[in-house]
Amino acid sequence: MGTRCEGLRDSLSPIAYYEEYSHFRLDCLKIDDNKELSMSANEDLAKERARCDFNVSEITNILDGGIERTKQRKKIESIALSNGKCCDVTPEETLGPKERYENAIRKSCLYTKIVKDQVLTLTGLEVLGSNSSVLRRTADAFFKDISPFLLHLGMFVPTIMGQGTPEQQSYWLPRALDFQIIGTYAQTELGHGTFIRGLETTATYDPDTEEFVIHSPRLTSYKWWAGGLGKTSNYCIVVAQLYTQGKCYGIHPFIVQIRDEDTHMPLPGVRVGEIGPRMGFNTADNGFLGFDHYRIPRNHMLMKNSQVLKDGTYVKVASHSKLTYGTMVFVRVMLVNEVAFNLAKAATIAVRYSAVRRQSEKISGEPEPQIIDYVTQQHKLFVCIATAHALQLSSNWLWKTFSAVLADMRGGNTENLPELHALSSCLKALSTSDSAALIEQCRLACGGHGYMLSSNLPLLYSFVTATRTYEGDYTVLLLQTARFLIKAWEQAESGNPVTPTVSYMEEAVVGNKYKWNGSAEGIIKAAYYVAAGKISSSVTSIRKRMKNGKAFEDAWELTGVQLVAAAEAHCRAVICDVYRKETVRLTANSSPNVKTVMDQLNMLYLSHWALERTGDLLRYTSTTEDDIISCQQRYEELLAAIRPNAVGLVDAFDFPDEILQSTLGAYDGRVYERLMEEALKSPLNAEPVNRSFHQYLKPLMQGKL
Ligand SMILES: CCCCCCCC/C=C\CCCCCCCCCCCCC/C=C/C(=O)SCCNC(=O)CCNC(=O)[C@H](O)C(C)(C)COP(=O)(O)OP(=O)(O)OC[C@H]1O[C@@H](n2cnc3c(N)ncnc32)[C@H](O)[C@@H]1OP(=O)(O)O
């Protein structure tokens, strides 16, 4: 049998090998008819569902944005899931890097075809319309890691939409949306990611040929990181320093063809490849890209915000200098939704597993309790459910804000752009950071089994932790928000009006201390006072340092730790506020039990953060130790109140098993059976004896090495 397994690899292509391989590995181990692998659902989970006291689909509808949207989502999911072979026969994580990439391309094409042929035609939807989050969610039934097409839809297409003229859009968008070309977004270089004004790739206009010459002058100017760049894309957005008539006009976006549309060979003057193994994103062929005096037509510069005329004259069209950064703002807004979705998956896995898993003894001799009955476990898990709600509702609110500012800008009004930039920066920073930390908390809450890739928690973590870095690093984005906050504080101090999200400053600049009251509104107000206190302390530090002779830039830099904390506190207060208001608004017509459980989750989130920040509350408000004690007591009561509904709450996220892709989190709770089934798929189990025994172990053990 072992010989049959070993011989097969040589005779088949890698993918065929892996598909074939899985069919007989069970007979290699002779356990394909193992009677112990029960097919019945877990009884504990069934009991949990029976004790849930609210209507699960009501909360599903709230999270989806209404009953009609739930229906639409389910329709799209069922079309996609019933077509095509969603899941891998062999887990993708057991494949080698090349096979894994090839498999990801196979699945991306399969999914794209299903979407194009069936979802779009049947439902009349647009790929990037209001249902993009549903397409993104459904895609997870096909990919455990990342599709190499993510950057095409996530950044290449949005950049053309946001930065191209109407003519450019009508030329490029139909080809891109029909997947006749596949693109990515190459901005970051080996030497610079954060400081984009320092990018080194040049685009020099040549009026004689009406072309731009794209060039990478040195190693550090090589583009680095773009997803789908290594092997998949034949076009990309390249962000480069624009030179015309001997002058540099700063960074601008260009559409650059990098591979032949027929042969897919890199074009002369283009050096492109994949950057090598990474902590995650291993199926996304993140790439490098360099140019040797590579020429592109003049009209491949995206010219909505500024233009280079045929004679080389530079014309600025946009009224705001930072509109070139528009794609980043758009993606930051999208990412809040993205991480809320991934956190909801992790919470579903960990809560269901915690209802199935029994461990230790609470009382000697008694049956082992479900681990979800330990209050410490509830403390780890329920905040994850609450945070997923908080981020989902904040993301919907941010999207509305983004759309309103975009509409204003279409009419030439960029007045609200700074506030949008400050908001999207801090919400991106905090949502990605919180989600990464809480997904890791879910993994830890699942003990040893959480460490299995088949639980899907490590993959979720490796994906989400990257979101904290890409599209603007956490610290860097909070410092951007801090710039806005400090200016707003100075405006409030001098009695000038400030924008809505910082209106709390008008009251706080007077210097009153806020008296704690444990209501939801009271905690939110206290959170705003903490933010105001931290902003005020930062302003004082900067002024003191400047008084002592420091230049503003140095004083700012030396106050950096406080500024980041101030921006974090501001953003936390905004999330608390939005989460509260949206919960009240969205449950106004809900049944009483739905209202109650949504309110409990909301209060849990607010109390959790009050307790996490007791030092700040004691410092910046009139909160007393007794107030903290009663807040702690309320928090523990909430854990107990939520406990019976915990499984119902994660069921309300409504993830089909195909999307969750987790041995620990499946709806039926057959955790141990699934763990064994997945273990048996390990390539190492395809043969009873591995050849390394004969090559190395046996000679070592017999002293013949
Ligand atoms: C159909 C088939 C399907 C197939 C299968 C596919 C599966 C998918 C399915 C569906 C998909 C649907 C789509 C879903 C999308 C989901 C999400 C998408 C995920 C995409 C993955 C992305 C991967 C990663 C990509 C990247 O990382 S790209 C690179 C990003 N890089 C950065 O973010 C760099 C960060 N740096 C900066 O932003 C800036 O340099 C800076 C830090 C802001 C500093 O800039 P600088 O010019 O130096 O400014 P300052 O001097 O600091 O400030 C001056 C001034 O400007 C203001 N400012 C700065 N930025 C902005 C801005 N953006 N807007 C407005 N104003 C800005 C700043 O506040 C200052 O103002 P003041 O002077 O007034 O203070």
Ligand SMILES: Cc1cc2nc3c(=O)[nH]c(=O)nc-3n(C[C@H](O)[C@H](O)[C@H](O)COP(=O)(O)OP(=O)(O)OC[C@H]3O[C@@H](n4cnc5c(N)ncnc54)[C@H](O)[C@@H]3O)c2cc1C
């Ligand atoms: C998985 C993944 C996918 C990516 N995909 C893409 C893509 O498709 N296209 C693309 O163009 N790019 C992509 N990137 C690159 C990404 O946008 C950058 O890595 C990110 O913007 C951070 O920049 P950096 O790597 O230069 O970090 P750095 O800026 O070098 O940061 C390193 C450290 O320095 C600190 N730091 C930097 N500047 C300051 C400052 N002013 N003040 C205080 N601290 C500072 C940071 O906080 C951080 O701790 C991707 C990255 C990853 C990890």
